[in-house]
Amino acid sequence: MADRPASPPRKPRLVFCTSRPARYAAVLNTLRETFAITVTGNDSTASDAIESRPDAVIIEDQLVGGDGIWLAQQAHALRGDSRRTLIMVAPKQTLQVGRLLEEGVIDAAIVGAPEPGEFLERFWRAHGTATEDEAIGALSAPASRVIRDSRQLFTRLEGMAESGAIDLEGRRLVATAAASVVDLAGDPSVAPMLHQLRGHHDNTFAHSLRVGILMASFGRAIGVPQDQLRLMAETGLLHDIGKMQVPLAILAKPGSLTEDERRVMNLHPVFGADLVQDGYSDLPALVAAVRHHHEKLDGTGYPDGQARGQIHEMSLCTAVVDIFSALTDRRDYKPPMERDQAFDIMDSIVGTHLEPRLYKRFRELVLDTELVEEPLV
Ligand SMILES: [Fe+2]
Ligand SMILES: [Fe+2]
Structure with missing residues (x-):
């Protein structure tokens, strides 16, 4: 790399x-x-x-x-x-x-x-659309759907800003976050890996884009500074990069996995951390989240069985966004799950798997702002 x-x-x-x-x-x-x-x-x-x-x-x-x-x-x-x-x-x-x-x-x-x-509002609206159009032109079908849907999402945010439901500064930050995901997907430091992931499995690439966009929006909702939004977006984009090394026969298998296949699949955080640890040694939170986004608070997650108090905050954020995204992603072999049904499932794993405070904030973000009224992908 x-x-x-x-x-x-x-x-x-x-x-x-x-x-x-x-x-x-x-x-x-x-x-x-x-x-x-x-x-x-x-x-x-x-x-x-x-x-x-x-x-x-x-x-x-x-x-x-x-x-x-x-x-x-x-x-x-x-x-x-x-x-x-x-x-x-x-x-x-x-x-x-x-x-x-x-x-x-x-x-x-x-x-x-x-x-x-x-x-500035009018400028950002026009600029966001133009930047996205250029990026969309270079993307595959599932990935461009993510970007197009995210545009609807930000347009909805714009409407809310106009009605006073969210402040102008907030909207600018979210618009910048969205633009940064699009930029990052073409950034020379990130793009080659994402490009390889896209070549290997387009649905994982689309999922990664979506997690990147939701991470940046989540970051804004929990008040992280603007420069950190880029880190959150980048973490979302790269969290599953290790799936590049999981054979397609396992990654794209529609049914359930055998025990051996599951073991290989569950190595993707380890493969991913190996891929990013040199290039991202200055961003330990990102490396931690790539390795630990499948850990659980009760210590039964993988790959290291980390428990409450040991799991990095960035990994905890990524876990919330990743699970929501995985449940509501559209796949060729299954219709997307309704947002409320996804939250019912997530409600049942709060405290044992998901960090309650972060989950509550994310749920509020999605419900209050109707960020994901319809499944995005
Ligand atoms: Fe993952
Ligand atoms: Fe994921």
């Missing part, structure tokens, strides 16, 4: 073409947490910046001495098949802006003079 790169991942790039940067100071400050930003108001520097193919472009339609509409068309032509985000800012709705939207030249128009919070 390749070592993880020592340098932090490259920040995505955003070009903001405006003649009035002071007006967007608050928006720019927030976006700088995520993007490396170039602000330009002049036609020729704007063209140069757009030609460098940034990840997102925001263009004001009334550039002083310039033509925002023309720039938007240029940016659209340059993005080709890739789904780089392209957003127009306009003081009022015009025929020209409406036409750009209709023709799919721009992804969204932010019209009027919205408050910074509202501006």
Whole structure:
């Protein structure tokens, strides 16, 4: 396995073409947490910046001495098949802006003079969709279904934010978490292993994506800091990576496993920990969760029979999300289990297998936010 790169991942790039940067100071400050930003108001520097193919472009339609509409068309032509985000800012709705939207030249128009919070909401909504579209294009059918379903999930969260049920900051964090799962699936440090897993067994890959997304959402619900959401997402993505070394005849067997087959299957946390321990030695929580996500509080789990007090918090979180996901995943040979039925089963193993406090928070997250109204996969 390749070592993880020592340098932090490259920040995505955003070009903001405006003649009035002071007006967007608050928006720019927030976006700088995520993007490396170039602000330009002049036609020729704007063209140069757009030609460098940034990840997102925001263009004001009334550039002083310039033509925002023309720039938007240029940016659209340059993005080709890739789904780089392209957003127009306009003081009022015009025929020209409406036409750009209709023709799919721009992804969204932010019209009027919205408050910074509202501006950012509209930006994240458009950017999230564009990023996902690009990722979806490269994914297999079960995996793209996970991402598409997760988009519905986040759209639902957006509706809840608008109705005041969750705060704007919360929504931004969850949107970032979702984007980070999509990013991670293509990150050079994670992607080769996930790619191999996908080649070996697509359903396990789809399950891993789903666990990654739910882990990041769960992290947000239990208040972990934003930088830790990435760790949770990454843990979810890699928790079953050891299944790469479990023969397909066992992994994809529709019926129940024989004792010998079960023994091999139950080695996947050990295989997984071997795979990640060198590359992830700086993230012991992730390595622990890969090895210990099947341990139980009463000590009857595997592979090490760890018990209450010995099991890492990250392993306990992963166990809750993993079991919920495994029960409600869609498989070729079985219909997905109803959410409530899954919770009935999980209720019966709280305290002996699952950590009660974490389980309660996860259950609340899913029920209160209706995060998983319908089974996702
Ligand atoms: Fe597992
Ligand atoms: Fe799993």
